[in-house]
Amino acid sequence: MEEIAKFMAEHKIIDTQVEHTDIECLGCGREIQRVIITFEGGSQKMNEAGCMCEANRKAQERQRELNARDYDRFSVIQNEYLEKSFDNYIVNSDDEEQKKMQSEALKFTKHYALNFSSHLKEKQNLFIQGTFGTGKTHLAAAIRNEVSKQNYKVLFISLPNYIEALKKEFRDKSNHHSIYKWATEADLLILDDVGANRMNEFAISELFRLVDARIDKCTVYTTNMTSEEFTQTKELNRILSRMVNRAKAIVIKGADYRRKGLM
Structure with missing residues (x-):
């Protein structure tokens, strides 16, 4: 909890709220949620959460990169x-x-x-x-x-x-x-x-x-x-x-x- 509080203080975040949308991602089937971040001064930023498709895509891309490096190593x-x-x-x-x-x-x-x-x-x-x-x-x-x-x-x-x-x-x-x-x-x-x-x-x-x-x-x-x-x-x-x-x-x-x- 201390680490979270420290992160919020460093980034001047005063509040975060999660809104449920009841919308399912067609890719992974998870509910797409909205995370509303409020900063000092009243400005807000909205991110999406819940969906794992982007995380999976990044993981697959990273694995492809590692596989490509292996083949570089074995090329003569x-x-x-x-x-x-x-x-x-x-x-x-x-x-x-x-x-x-x-x-x-x-x-x-x-x-x-x-x-x-x-x-x-x-x-x-x-x-x-x-x-x-x-x-x-x-x-x-x-x-x-x-x-x-x-x-x-x-x-x-x-x-x-x-x-x-x-x-x-x-x-x-x-x-x-x-x-x-x-x-x-x-x-x-x-x-x-x-x-x-x-x-x-x-x-x-x-x-x-x-x-x-x-x-x-x-x-x-x-x-x-x-x-x-x-x-x-x-x-x-x-x-x-x-x-x-x-x-x-x-x-x-x-x-x-x-x-x-x-x-």
Whole structure:
């Protein structure tokens, strides 16, 4: 009681009254009450009480924020890519065809990230395919950085790092922090560099298991592999079929920006 009296004195509150309205909140079913606060000098302020919807909304938002932070912790992304954005993506102005492809890729990936809530409902994937050094990972990282701000669970990892994490778990005989579990439960999985590692039987099997589990969830894939390379084996062909399911295909071909200026 002393604390309440101290609070009222500090805020110059002289009286509080609760009025019953007999109005039920359609969300939680509780009665909505009016709390009338009277201050020194006679001014009044009215708040609503009783309804738990706003408190529940704030609690859910806080939990989403904590979940998003956990996924930030498990993402395997180089520090340089944490600063990647759509604004600092460089379009090659030396080649008109490449410029057009990169500009279209930039436009769509930015729209995807900024409107992720609608794409999540539609379960739309992105399949970004192209040659080395055309900015595929930059755009994927920009998507990750933007969608993470919206408190979605986003996991960014390259396929080689994902396979290595699985192998480590098998060696340690531990699945307490199973990378497969994190990858399958993410609101958005960004799987970078598909095909960059040695695609042995284990890698192909685990990639298929992951891609199959993500059929009805939003996933962004980037790859240097051509469609022809995917169709060389039945297993890779099955994987490609699932990756492009409900996917917008983005193709970027051109010169490697990292080699610009070299002889």
